[in-house]
Amino acid sequence: MPQGFLDAYDSRRRAFLWSGEETISGAQCLVSWERACLPKKDGGLGVRDLSLQNTCLLLKLLHRVHDTTDSAWARWIKAEFGGPLDAPVHNEAGTH
Template sequence: VLSAMPTFTLPILRVPKKILREVDKCRRRFLWHQDDEITGASCKVNWPTVCAPTEQGGLGILDLQRFGRALHLRWLSTSGT
């Protein structure tokens, strides 16, 4: 659910990195503190670990920048044929 809306828009729009960072900030805040402001000290696990697959000890939450790039590349490779 944390990644559903951003994932829907990533293949269609080229989202600036600043917007993706703000979305990640909202996802971190929701994950650790719901509506409260968040600081680095209140996060339980660093964000790259959270974005790692569950098989590697992460929570499996998508890294939006990497996932968006992969969706664009896939879309480009399938639209050319």
């Protein structure tokens, strides 16, 4: 997901968590968003950090492309580009 989308989505999640509304000012927040995203065992609220989760999921897809040939993702890359290492470095669809 693009970072702009994640920022807008986190803004709404933060507002809903603290006030149940669509927007909120910083004065109404009880703890920082970074602290809220920490695991409960570390003193946070256990809210998922979507930016970190997005990065992890993208890395998981890259691992599947390079590691296994039985995944649909790896088969599509092979059919479309000839393999993960033959994919274009940059095009209008984005980079690897």
